[in-house]
Amino acid sequence: MAFIIGFFALLIVSGTLFHREKINTKPGKNVTEESAPEVIVPETGVPEASVPEVSVQEKKSQFKSVIIPAINEVYSDLMRQYQEVLESVQTGENMDKLAALRKEYKVTNNAELLMALKPHPRSIAIAQAALESSWATSRFFKEANNVFGVWSHNKNDARLAAGKKRGEKTIWVKKYRSIEDSIRDYYRTLARGDAYKEFRVLKMETDDPYELVKELNLYSEKREEYSEKLATIIRYNKFDIYDQQKTIL
Numbered sequence: 001m002a003f004i005i006g007f008f009a010l011l012i013v014s015g016t017l018f019h020r021e022k023i024n025t026k027p028g029k030n031v032t033e034e035s036a037p038e039v040i041v042p043e044t045g046v047p048e049a050s051v052p053e054v055s056v057q058e059k060k061s062q063f064k065s066v067i068i069p070a071i072n073e074v075y076s077d078l079m080r081q082y083q084e085v086l087e088s089v090q091t092g093e094n095m096d097k098l099a100a101l102r103k104e105y106k107v108t109n110n111a112e113l114l115m116a117l118k119p120h121p122r123s124i125a126i127a128q129a130a131l132e133s134s135w136a137t138s139r140f141f142k143e144a145n146n147v148f149g150v151w152s153h154n155k156n157d158a159r160l161a162a163g164k165k166r167g168e169k170t171i172w173v174k175k176y177r178s179i180e181d182s183i184r185d186y187y188r189t190l191a192r193g194d195a196y197k198e199f200r201v202l203k204m205e206t207d208d209p210y211e212l213v214k215e216l217n218l219y220s221e222k223r224e225e226y227s228e229k230l231a232t233i234i235r236y237n238k239f240d241i242y243d244q245q246k247t248i249l
Contacts, residue, residue: 060237063136066179067129067147068242071122074183078119085117105192115200116191123209123239124216125183127230130237139163144175147182150189195219207243209234 054062085101088094089110098110105116132149133141140146144160152159152172162171176182190196199215206212213230220226234240 059135059137063130063133066136067133068122068126070179070183071125071129072242072245074180074187075119075122075125077184078117078187082114082117082119086114089114112200115204118203119187120190120199120203120212121207121209121240121243122245123234123241123243124213124230125186126239126242127209127213127233127237128186128216128219129183130233131226131229140173144173145179145182146173146176147179148186150174150182150185209240209243 085098088098098113101117102108102110102113105113107113107116129136129147132138133147136147138149140149140160140162146160150173152174157172158175158177159172160175162173165171174182174185176185190199195218196215199212202215203212210231213227213234215227216230217223217227222229
């Protein structure tokens with residue numbers, strides 16, 4: 001009798017584990033290959049048992065020491081470019097340069113160009129970096145300088161294969177020469193992507209990160225939950241203080 005009870009208990013546990021696995025690997029609702037965002041869940045690439053113990057504070061401190069100076073550098077460069085273009089638009093100078101930038105950023109007029117070029121608040125970039133790179137501990141970050149989990153669809157890109165597949169298809173993420181290059185590409189993605197048009201419109205009206213992250217729900221298959229996580233990370237870690245710092249131009 002004890003053997004029979006134990007056997008059925010094992011079947012129940014096994015069935016539960018199998019059911020959980022199926023739930024965890026089920027694709028998000030209404031997500032297609034075409035509509036899926038260009039980001040994926042970070043991979044640590046290291047078995048949990050072999051990861052050395054690091055306190056949360058140490059982990060965050062290491063993240064901030066690496067990521068925030070890089071974001072500040074890129075943000076300053078982008079703000080400098082934005083102000084130069086704004087001046088050209090207002091004075092009517094450098095028309096050839098403006099035309100080239102409109103083509104590069106896939107816009108039809110200067111108003112849309114300014115929307116694309118204005119960098120969004122640093123607090124948002126820092127929060128997304130924390131979330132997408134698992135606080136700078138993911139395999140994509142360590143092996144590819146890929147801070148934001150950006151995919152690669154071009155076989156000529158320098159890139160890294162993810163450990164998971166989408167069906168039979170290998171997922172590739174971009175490999176960058178530096179953290180700064182990854183941050184520049186991230187800002188460029190939000191400046192050009194159709195999914196972030198409303199985000200670009202709103203950042204011309206407000207610099208409030210808590211309002212702006214609501215328009216980043218298409219960055220992840222988790223949609224609104226993703227935006228809420230970003231807002232929580234910004235608020236809890238007081239990342240919005242970096243939006244108040246003077247930009248070095």
